[in-house]
Amino acid sequence: MKRGLLFSGAVIVAAAVGLAAIRGSARAGTAEDYYPKRVWGSFEGGQMNTSLLVFRDLNRNGVYDLGDRPMSRVAVELDKPNGSTIMRLTNASGFANFRMSVTQRDFEVVDPGHYAFRVVPPPGFSVTTGNASQESDYVVSPGSPGDMIAKTTTHPVGLAADLTISGVAAAGSRVSLTGPDGVSAAAKVGPDGRFSAPVAPGKWLVDFSAGGATERRHVVVATAPVVLSAFSGKSGSADPPLPVEHVVGFDDLMTSPGVFEIPSGYGGLNWYNLVAMHQRFTDGPGYTNTTMSGEFIAYNSSGHPAQVFSDKPFDFTGAYFGAGWDDAEGETLILRAWRGDEPAYEDQLALSANGPVYFAADYRRITRLEIRTQHYWQAAIDDFAYRTGP
Known part of the structure; x- marks a missing residue:
C-alpha cells in the first residue's frame, strides 16, 4: 500500500510538470539565449x-x-x-x-x-x-x-608638507639651527617664546641659550614638520638617553579591520585608554593622513585622556600626531609626563586632519605619560618611539 501511494504521487507530479511545459511556462534554452552578445552603438544610460x-x-x-x-x-x-x-x-x-x-x-x-x-x-x-x-x-x-x-x-x-622646526623656548632665549649642510642660522623667537623655521630633510642641531643655561637637541627631519618639546631654561645637563630604542606602529596587534584596546605589556610598556585600528575603519580623514607605517594607527579612545606608563623609567622619544576628524582641525594636544609623582614635562601642540606633525619629545627617565586633547577629540598616533634600559 505505501509503495503504491508513493508511486501514484510521482506520476501526478510528473504529469503536472508536463502540463506546465505544454502551457509555455518553461522551455529549453540555447547558448545564444543564455549568453547574448551586446548590440553596440546604443546609449548605455549608466554612469x-x-x-x-x-x-x-x-x-x-x-x-x-x-x-x-x-x-x-x-x-x-x-x-x-x-x-x-x-x-x-x-x-x-x-x-x-x-x-x-x-x-x-x-x-x-x-x-x-x-x-x-x-x-x-x-x-x-x-x-x-x-x-x-x-x-x-x-x-x-x-x-x-x-x-x-x-x-x-x-x-x-x-x-x-612644508617642513619646519618649531617650538617654545624660555623668555629671552636664543635659538640657533644647524642644518645637514653645516650652515647655522638664528631662528626668530617671538615675545611668547615661540619660534618656527623652514628646514630641509636631514639631521639638524638646535641650540638653545637663555640666562646662562644652554641646551642642544639632535633632530631628524623626515616627512613631517617637527615640533620640539619646550626648552626648560634650567642649568645642568639632562640625564643621558637610555640605550635601547623602540618604535611601535601598532601593526602587530591585530590582523582584522576592527578596533583593539592596546594591552598592558605591549612593547614592554603599559597602556591605558589607547585603541588601535585599521586606518580606514572609520571615515575620519586624519587617520588615513596620519598613518606613517603599515596600515594601523592608535588613538585616545572616545577622545578622553590616555596614558602610557611603566614601573621602570623610560624615555619618550616622540611620535607622529594628527587629528582623527576634520571637525577637530586645530585641536590642541596636551602632553604631560611624570617621574613617579613629580611632574617632569608638559607641552601643547596643534593637530590637523590633513597630516601629522612629529613631536620630538626627548622626555628622559619618565614613568608616566598622559596624552590628552583639550576639546576631547581623538588624536591619531603612529610610530610611537621610546627608549628603555638594558
Whole structure:
C-alpha cells in the first residue's frame, strides 16, 4: 500500500510538470539565449567616475612610487564647459570622484567639452609633481559605461608638507639651527617664546641659550614638520638617553579591520585608554593622513585622556600626531609626563586632519605619560618611539 501511494504521487507530479511545459511556462534554452552578445552603438544610460588621485609624496621626489600613500580630504576643483566650477574632497583612497553620464543630467560631468581639474593643497602643503592643474576634452561615446569618455586621463598629484622646526623656548632665549649642510642660522623667537623655521630633510642641531643655561637637541627631519618639546631654561645637563630604542606602529596587534584596546605589556610598556585600528575603519580623514607605517594607527579612545606608563623609567622619544576628524582641525594636544609623582614635562601642540606633525619629545627617565586633547577629540598616533634600559 505505501509503495503504491508513493508511486501514484510521482506520476501526478510528473504529469503536472508536463502540463506546465505544454502551457509555455518553461522551455529549453540555447547558448545564444543564455549568453547574448551586446548590440553596440546604443546609449548605455549608466554612469562612471572620472577621477583624480592625490597622494602624500613621502620621499618628496615628485613621482607616485612605492611607499607613497593616498591623501584624504584634499579639495579638487573641476571647471566645466558651461563656466561653472564644482569641488570634491578626496576620499580615504585619495580619489576625488566626479560622476559622469550623458543621460543622468544631475551628475557633475554630463556634456561633452573641455574640462579642467585643479588641486587646492591644504595650508602647509605644496605640490611636488608640478601638475596641480590638468585639462582634458570629453566626448560622447555611446555604449561606454557613462556614454562619455575623456580623451586624456589625469595623472596623480603629489603633496608634501612644508617642513619646519618649531617650538617654545624660555623668555629671552636664543635659538640657533644647524642644518645637514653645516650652515647655522638664528631662528626668530617671538615675545611668547615661540619660534618656527623652514628646514630641509636631514639631521639638524638646535641650540638653545637663555640666562646662562644652554641646551642642544639632535633632530631628524623626515616627512613631517617637527615640533620640539619646550626648552626648560634650567642649568645642568639632562640625564643621558637610555640605550635601547623602540618604535611601535601598532601593526602587530591585530590582523582584522576592527578596533583593539592596546594591552598592558605591549612593547614592554603599559597602556591605558589607547585603541588601535585599521586606518580606514572609520571615515575620519586624519587617520588615513596620519598613518606613517603599515596600515594601523592608535588613538585616545572616545577622545578622553590616555596614558602610557611603566614601573621602570623610560624615555619618550616622540611620535607622529594628527587629528582623527576634520571637525577637530586645530585641536590642541596636551602632553604631560611624570617621574613617579613629580611632574617632569608638559607641552601643547596643534593637530590637523590633513597630516601629522612629529613631536620630538626627548622626555628622559619618565614613568608616566598622559596624552590628552583639550576639546576631547581623538588624536591619531603612529610610530610611537621610546627608549628603555638594558
